[in-house]
Amino acid sequence: MRNIMVGSRQSALALTQTNQTIQLLKELCERENLPYTFEVKPIVTRGDRILDVTLSKVGGKGLFVKEIEEALLNGEIDMAIHSMKDMPFELPEGLVIGAIPRREDPRDCIVSRGNKPLAELPQGARIGTSSLRRAAQLQAYRPDFRIESIRGNIDTRLRKLEDEGFDAILLAAAGLHRMGWKDRITEYLSPEICLPAVGQGALAIECRGSDRELLDVLDRLNDTATARAVEAERRLLGLLNGGCQVPIGAYARLETEDPAGALVLEGLVASPDGSRLLRESASGGEPLKIGSDTAEALLGRGAGDLLAEARE
Numbered sequence: 103m104r105n106i107m108v109g110s111r112q113s114a115l116a117l118t119q120t121n122q123t124i125q126l127l128k129e130l131c132e133r134e135n136l137p138y139t140f141e142v143k144p145i146v147t148r149g150d151r152i153l154d155v156t157l158s159k160v161g162g163k164g165l166f167v168k169e170i171e172e173a174l175l176n177g178e179i180d181m182a183i184h185s186m187k188d189m190p191f192e193l194p195e196g197l198v199i200g201a202i203p204r205r206e207d208p209r210d211c212i213v214s215r216g217n218k219p220l221a222e223l224p225q226g227a228r229i230g231t232s233s234l235r236r237a238a239q240l241q242a243y244r245p246d247f248r249i250e251s252i253r254g255n256i257d258t259r260l261r262k263l264e265d266e267g268f269d270a271i272l273l274a275a276a277g278l279h280r281m282g283w284k285d286r287i288t289e290y291l292s293p294e295i296c297l298p299a300v301g302q303g304a305l306a307i308e309c310r311g312s313d314r315e316l317l318d319v320l321d322r323l324n325d326t327a328t329a330r331a332v333e334a335e336r337r338l339l340g341l342l343n344g345g346c347q348v349p350i351g352a353y354a355r356l357e358t359e360d361p362a363g364a365l366v367l368e369g370l371v372a373s374p375d376g377s378r379l380l381r382e383s384a385s386g387g388e389p390l391k392i393g394s395d396t397a398e399a400l401l402g403r404g405a406g407d408l409l410a411e412a413r414e
């Protein structure tokens with residue numbers, strides 16, 4: 103028997119994602135008589151300690167990931183489940199993504215006071231989001247909205263919707279689905295209105311590259327279609343040099359039901375105020391290629407200037 107230590111942030115969402123993944127692994131071990139048990143070890147990350155500051159201002163990539171990666175490297179834990187969206191572009195030497203499970207709903211959604219859909223929100227409605235990507239796209243859709251920063255974990259933000267008098271807040275549907283709070287969602291935003299963040303709705307299971315035994319188990323949770331889509335999206339992000347808080351969106355989906363078949367990738371770069379939105383897409387069977395084709399098309403239309411402005 104080997105006890106596998108699973109590191110997790112202590113937010114409700116992180117613990118839920120961790121426990122749901124462990125549940126899948128336990129079922130797998132039971133079905134196939136594999137000799138593993140799993141134990142959660144909570145870890146506090148820098149991102150958790152600076153919740154009051156707008157994250158885009160703090161800068162630095164991987165605020166939610168660094169301490170966890172240190173614990174992986176020094177053997178305190180054996181694996182960790184991250185939101186793909188929060189993963190830095192490069193992993194430290196010695197660590198790998200052992201599996202990318204099947205993606206949850208990638209879309210953004212609104213939760214509004216009184217459950218009013220977007221179209222019925224009043225002129226000048228106050229909308230809470232700290233994501234430059236969401237702010238830019240929503241502002242382009244409804245220039246009258248007043249978009250204001252809102253920080254904290256999902257549970258905190260839902261509370262602030264009421265307490266701080268927002269008319270609506272924007273969140274990733276995936277987080278609400280995983281928490282079992284689907285019924286709080288007022289409306290899903292189609293990717294035409296709000297292109298999701300790179301990797302949104304997907305998880306990354308990280309472990310040591312030397313842990314062959316665990317890698318064998320994790321491989322069974324990998325979902326080919328999700329892994330390929332994320333590969334395309336992250337390639338685009340890498341070529342645009344984006345961190346987690348730049349107005350970049352990307353979403354890849356299969357063109358047919360064949361998980362190894364062609365994908366369509368859509369990419370977006372926006373000015374923070376939403377006055378300029380660039381959208382490009384590419385399709386094909388090679389994730390890395392459609393990622394770089396889309397990035398090149400965006401750069402060719404001036405995405406570099408928009409990104410430089412956003413970083414100032």
Ligand SMILES: NCc1[nH]cc(CCC(=O)O)c1CC(=O)O
Pocket residue numbers: 185186187188256272273274275276277301302303304
């Ligand atoms: N930025 C924080 C974050 N990181 C991952 C999720 C949950 C959704 C996901 O797994 O993509 C969220 C919350 C949100 O964006 O509303």
